[in-house]
Amino acid sequence: MSKRINSTPKQDGYRMPGEFEEHSKTWMIWPERTDNWRNGARPAQQAFAEVAKAISKYEEVVMCVSKNKYINALDMLPAGIKVVEMENDDSWMRDSGPTFVINNEGKVRANDWEFNAWGGEVDGLYFPWDKDDEVPKKVCELENIDTYRTDGFVLEGGSIHVDGEGTLIATEACLLSEGRNPSMSKKEIEDKLKEHLNIEKVIWLKNGIYLDETNEHVDNIIHYCAPGVVALAWTDDETDPQYKFSKEAYDVLINTADAKGRKLKVYKLHIPNTVVITKEESEGVDSVDGTLPREEGDRQAASYANFYIANGVIIYPTFNDPKYDKLAEEVLKEIFPDREIVGVYAREIILGGGNIHCITQQQPKGLK
Numbered sequence: 001m002s003k004r005i006n007s008t009p010k011q012d013g014y015r016m017p018g019e020f021e022e023h024s025k026t027w028m029i030w031p032e033r034t035d036n037w038r039n040g041a042r043p044a045q046q047a048f049a050e051v052a053k054a055i056s057k058y059e060e061v062v063m064c065v066s067k068n069k070y071i072n073a074l075d076m077l078p079a080g081i082k083v084v085e086m087e088n089d090d091s092w093m094r095d096s097g098p099t100f101v102i103n104n105e106g107k108v109r110a111n112d113w114e115f116n117a118w119g120g121e122v123d124g125l126y127f128p129w130d131k132d133d134e135v136p137k138k139v140c141e142l143e144n145i146d147t148y149r150t151d152g153f154v155l156e157g158g159s160i161h162v163d164g165e166g167t168l169i170a171t172e173a174c175l176l177s178e179g180r181n182p183s184m185s186k187k188e189i190e191d192k193l194k195e196h197l198n199i200e201k202v203i204w205l206k207n208g209i210y211l212d213e214t215n216e217h218v219d220n221i222i223h224y225c226a227p228g229v230v231a232l233a234w235t236d237d238e239t240d241p242q243y244k245f246s247k248e249a250y251d252v253l254i255n256t257a258d259a260k261g262r263k264l265k266v267y268k269l270h271i272p273n274t275v276v277i278t279k280e281e282s283e284g285v286d287s288v289d290g291t292l293p294r295e296e297g298d299r300q301a302a303s304y305a306n307f308y309i310a311n312g313v314i315i316y317p318t319f320n321d322p323k324y325d326k327l328a329e330e331v332l333k334e335i336f337p338d339r340e341i342v343g344v345y346a347r348e349i350i351l352g353g354g355n356i357h358c359i360t361q362q363q364p365k366g367l368k
């Protein structure tokens with residue numbers, strides 16, 4: 001049985017490992033809400049199945065599915081993927097799921113952050129979100145992993161990236177947003193992150209990806225690839241509003257030492273040509289009060305930085321972009337010469353507001 005622990009990971013000698021450290025498995029949630037996913041969520045389910053299939057060639061994947069969609073998911077997923085019943089409000093395991101931590105003996109625990117659908121009553125993306133908020137507890141119960149619950153402190157896993165060696169990168173646009181922890185100062189938020197992830201230094205970027213509905217999660221603009229190495233979403237087009245965001249982030253990253261005093265090596269990952277919602281795509285989404293509308297012509301926050309590192313492989317989003325899909329693959333090959341680089345067509349995922357990193361959550365390999 002999993003217990004709730006009243007201290008903090010730091011006090012107990014646990015730290016959040018880098019995503020590039022070895023995993024025991026990947027957790028995902030099956031998409032189904034028709035006010036976010038078009039055409040009864042069927043195209044999104046196919047895309048999620050492709051992502052799960054690609055990862056499962058390298059490590060175990062567990063797909064959490066509501067009671068209603070359990071048989072549908074079983075039918076659509078290959079036999080090697082474990083399917084477990086778990087109620088949810090949507091399918092963003094990076095954000096609603098647990099953030100695992102590990103100690104020097106290889107024992108694994110997890111942070112169970114308070115989740116409020118990216119901004120609660122201020123600018124949250126749907127209501128209610130109580131089932132999502134229970135996901136970490138249920139995942140950890142299945143794994144017999146003890147948790148640290150942060151009642152009163154809201155965070156999503158996609159709003160942080162760590163190197164596992166003391167440094168965390170986040171955006172001010174997200175972590176200091178009104179809908180998360182408005183009564184806490186920047187310093188208080190940093191202190192909380194230090195206690196719960198066992199880091200020593202936060203590198204603050206101002207913004208993330210232009211029009212990202214999560215208030216600009218960091219995992220859409222950068223990816224920690226190894227200690228001292230970061231991939232950054234980039235554009236050379238100075239007239240694109242993204243240019244300012246990426247240029248400012250670049251300047252911060254190349255001019256800030258990490259917790260170990262290292263200078264960061266920054267790789268630029270050019271964003272794809274602008275992805276916008278078509279009329280047909282917009283019409284396929286049920287419009288519901290209190291949920292973000294999906295309008296024809298809306299620009300999507302598409303970025304190749306939203307890839308996933310699994311054991312021996314990088315799973316990165318492609319957009320059928322004749323130029324930049326290939327360029328992203330080349331840059332990723334240069335960054336990760338020892339991993340395979342696998343692209344999965346991700347248009348249906350970005351139409352829901354996120355990408356491959358946002359729908360996956362790694363559980364580190366422990367010794368248990």
Ligand code: KQY
Nearest residue numbers: 092125158352353354358
């Ligand atoms: O990008 C993410 N991490 C999640 C996006 C949530 C979108 C909900 N419509």
